[in-house]
Amino acid sequence: MEANPILAEAVRGNWVENRHRGAYVVVDADGTIIASGGDIERAVFPRSAIKSMQALPIFARQAEGKFHHTEEELALACASHHGEEVHVATANGLLTRIGLSAADLECGAHAPTNAASREALRAAGAEPSPLHNNCSGKHSGMLSVALAMGVPTAGYVSREHEVQKVVRAAVEAVIGESLTDGKCGTDGCSIPTFAAPLRAFAYGFARMSTGKGLPADLAAAAQRLFNAATTHPHLVAGTGHPDTLLMQAFKGRLMQKGGAEGVQCGAIRDKGWGYALKCDDGNMAASHAMLAGVLRRFADPDANQLALIETLAHQPIKNVRGAEVGEMRSVD
């Protein structure tokens, strides 16, 4: 297997300590490659980076028509949220309205990603609930799809469940590729994740951004979801997270979503371009440095946006005493 290029590296003092290889691609909705590096046809797991695609059945299966999801609930369906109060309340709000509860979530419980929320929960002597799981918005949305489809909610995370079948079909429709059981794993939140070429995920984001090449209902649903995410960036991740900060700074021009193990996907909406990148070794900080490289070159950042991008392109590495001893940086 040919090695992908080094797209990020960690420097300590005056010497490179770690090297991070990866692939990236920027593509338009016709499938024309704007730029790329590395093997963009290699199948990668998109993990949480494509939650907006996985949320499409909320519209396609008329859950939205029946339950009238708020824009906040749609943003949270696209989110890997930090378990802050507003995230938990938003997920719980949808569940309550559709007659379900946290007990119906099959994502598992983990402590809030947000440190202050984690400490507050602990100080209160409370255990984390599935509502704190970063995926609880996506799962609440999937439960609403199950109800709208009139199928049992139990087991909705299984690959064989009707909900996961329609989620899979929606992803296939936007990325223009068949997903196969031969390249399938289980995600952190217990739903299936299918590997597909990196290029296809970027193409899917370009098509969701523009609607080009998609049936009218899918195109409309994609617009609703991207508008929800970019209007409520704090709901899509949380305080201080790059996805939130970037979408806030780009004021609707940018849809950006990370996925576990070094995946970054999104759309430069005003250009109609989608992008996707994967750090070969799964390092998230390195993937953010790689993302900075892509956005700096292709997202036409203004001065404020560029300043934010530079914080990802040069992330300080500190020692135990807090002294800055190196940096994770993007490599162009």
Next chain:
Amino acid sequence: MEANPILAEAVRGNWVENRHRGAYVVVDADGTIIASGGDIERAVFPRSAIKSMQALPIFARQAEGKFHHTEEELALACASHHGEEVHVATANGLLTRIGLSAADLECGAHAPTNAASREALRAAGAEPSPLHNNCSGKHSGMLSVALAMGVPTAGYVSREHEVQKVVRAAVEAVIGESLTDGKCGTDGCSIPTFAAPLRAFAYGFARMSTGKGLPADLAAAAQRLFNAATTHPHLVAGTGHPDTLLMQAFKGRLMQKGGAEGVQCGAIRDKGWGYALKCDDGNMAASHAMLAGVLRRFADPDANQLALIETLAHQPIKNVRGAEVGEMRSVD
């Protein structure tokens, strides 16, 4: 730069999610390469993997002659310990005997690596002290060297301090290479770390293991340190850590020490071979899988040792609900 080979990979379901490249080398005390993969001449930061080398001045500078370090204190000087009670007590014991205290440690404070110790400290409402820092044994040893040399202890972590000069000279003596300020960074615990060829660190371990090619006093000091570490493996890391488990299982035949950012070094003592490996991207779990590959092939493991090695060669990856969804595995 030519890419190093893939030596570990993370699989999710039935598809490879992450790939980890690296280099490894096994060498004897004459410098003859027994086996290698990747670029073994590339300079890497050894980080904590060479604490046993950095502990040599305890003997060379007569600190041991003056303060009569116990074997436990010598093991802890080679350690990245987990801040368990015995680790803290051992570091504190040496400091007290030489008339110093935790206040003299310049490594900074961090919470114990051991989860139970961390929880106990928190439950007691206490803040972590520098004694809990995984490097407090090494730093206590360095303070004893400063006292034995009759130099001020303050600032002993600085590259210009006499203690760091003798530490640097000791490392140079065993690895047979000059260390240069042009390949230098600051370690997590604030002392300097110098990058040198991966091969040289393996060679240094082979020489420390056999004494071959070293002055008699250095050879004797190396034996004392390796004996201390392999006799007290729990002091060198902590409950459940691979370094501790491996040295326990090999009953003195193996000196093994990890370093931050994917470094593993050690000696197969009965063969007189040293080894060193570095995961290019710094992933520790991947470096343990790579280590398994080296030990499986070159350490002549018996059935019990092999069973332990296999737990590193195949490390389960679990999702939030605790289901096994993949593995980090070694690639031969």
